[in-house]
Amino acid sequence: MAGSSAEVMWDVPGSFAWGVFHERHPRLIHQLGTDLPLTAEQRHALGELLDETLTGTVRPLPADAPDAGRWAAWGAGRYGRPWGETSFLWAESYFYRRLLGALGYFDQGTWHGLDPFGPAKAAELHGGAVDAELAGLDDLPESAPGSAGGRALGDALLTASLWGNRADLGFRITAGRGSGPDGPLLADGREAIWKHLAARPGRVCLVADNAGPELLPDLVLVDHLLHTGLAEAVVLHVKPHPYYVSDATPADTYACLRRLRSASGAAAEVGERLWREVESGCLVVRAHPFSCAPLGYADMPDDLRRDFAAATLTVMKGDLNYRRLVGDRHWPATRPFADAVAHFPGPVAALRTLKSDVAVGLDAATEARLDADEPGWRTSGRHALIQARL
Numbered sequence: 110m111a112g113s114s115a116e117v118m119w120d121v122p123g124s125f126a127w128g129v130f131h132e133r134h135p136r137l138i139h140q141l142g143t144d145l146p147l148t149a150e151q152r153h154a155l156g157e158l159l160d161e162t163l164t165g166t167v168r169p170l171p172a173d174a175p176d177a178g179r180w181a182a183w184g185a186g187r188y189g190r191p192w193g194e195t196s197f198l199w200a201e202s203y204f205y206r207r208l209l210g211a212l213g214y215f216d217q218g219t220w221h222g223l224d225p226f227g228p229a230k231a232a233e234l235h236g237g238a239v240d241a242e243l244a245g246l247d248d249l250p251e252s253a254p255g256s257a258g259g260r261a262l263g264d265a266l267l268t269a270s271l272w273g274n275r276a277d278l279g280f281r282i283t284a285g286r287g288s289g290p291d292g293p294l295l296a297d298g299r300e301a302i303w304k305h306l307a308a309r310p311g312r313v314c315l316v317a318d319n320a321g322p323e324l325l326p327d328l329v330l331v332d333h334l335l336h337t338g339l340a341e342a343v344v345l346h347v348k349p350h351p352y353y354v355s356d357a358t359p360a361d362t363y364a365c366l367r368r369l370r371s372a373s374g375a376a377a378e379v380g381e382r383l384w385r386e387v388e389s390g391c392l393v394v395r396a397h398p399f400s401c402a403p404l405g406y407a408d409m410p411d412d413l414r415r416d417f418a419a420a421t422l423t424v425m426k427g428d429l430n431y432r433r434l435v436g437d438r439h440w441p442a443t444r445p446f447a448d449a450v451a452h453f454p455g456p457v458a459a460l461r462t463l464k465s466d467v468a469v470g471l472d473a474a475t476e477a478r479l480d481a482d483e484p485g486w487r488t489s490g491r492h493a494l495i496q497a498r499l
């Protein structure tokens with residue numbers, strides 16, 4: 110099946126992916142020079158990386174890099190070849206790994222482990238928009254699980270988590286802050302998800318995406334699942350190191366928990382409960398190396414496959430996870446979601462705002478309407494979907 114549609118490549122002038130490399134990455138590197146006191150050596154290394162991606166061949170990691178072996182396998186056949194021949198998924202992922210390398214993130218020294226996107230993430234997490242979001246939790250009704258009110262509350266939390274995905278910093282480097290009001294969902298699997306969870310409360314895996322304004326509503330959703338008994342335990346999968354600008358790491362996760370706990374009202378109660386769930390082991394934070402791999406979930410390693418296979422439900426957040434889940438290919442948008450995720454070892458749901466070319470599981474009328482009315486619908490971030498194979 111994978112061979113029947115072409116992979117998304119980035120070196121196609123005028124394509125969305127081309128813009129990521131030619132417009133977004135230069136701006137991102139400029140922004141780093143504003144946010145951090147970079148040395149001449151670091152600036153030079155970042156400049157070289159940009160040039161390499163746009164005009165050069167792919168250089169491997171230094172042999173002594175801690176993840177050199179992993180990347181040798183993940184990139185086999187690509188090193189020494191032009192960057193332009195690599196797929197969008199692979200190239201963008203490797204770009205972020207090399208960016209960290211250019212800053213000395215993996216070396217001994219003062220930049221070791223220092224999140225270069227930390228200043229931008231912190232500004233968001235402690236900004237007024239987050240204050241307002243957290244205060245809004247005071248207005249949510251208390252409702253019994255299983256009641257109509259409980260379902261409405263669940264829907265509201267699921268939807269908040271979904272639209273939180275629009276808040277990714279990488280996207281906003283070129284798209285600007287606003288992308289219009291939340292629109293109707295292109296696919297709405299909410300009812301099926303609630304029925305599924307109510308019938309089989311167990312361990313839920315939530316594969317998180319961005320920190321701050323996305324992770325906070327994710328955590329509120331996690332609290333809802335645990336608090337109402339729809340989940341007995343939750344495993345929150347985050348990235349082992351900074352990635353795609355605002356992707357959540359363990360440090361970002363604990364910063365969000367502290368932010369919730371130090372808020373007031375309902376947000377503080379959620380924070381307190383989640384804090385205890387972490388202490389008791391009902392909420393586990395996991396940072397698997399494959400979370401930063403340049404590959405689709407069809408190629409995940411056995412330990413991760415076992416983790417997802419044993420879960421009642423795996424929730425994949427965000428655009429990149431969606432691309433990795435369904436395959437980063439030019440699929441017909443009407444390809445059934447269940448076909449695209451047939452490789453996945455357990456029940457799986459995707460919560461995603463559309464920020465790249467890939468889409469599956471839409472009906473033909475929806476696709477025709479979007480194509481006619483709104484040529485940029487796949488990448489504008491104005492549309493969202495909730496799809497599930499249970």
Ligand SMILES: O=P(O)(O)OC[C@H]1O[C@](O)(CO)[C@@H](O)[C@@H]1O
Nearest residue numbers: 277280318427428429430464465
């Ligand atoms: O944070 P998200 O939802 O995964 O979005 C990141 C997306 O941003 C991009 O870098 C460009 O929009 C995509 O390649 C990627 O899928």
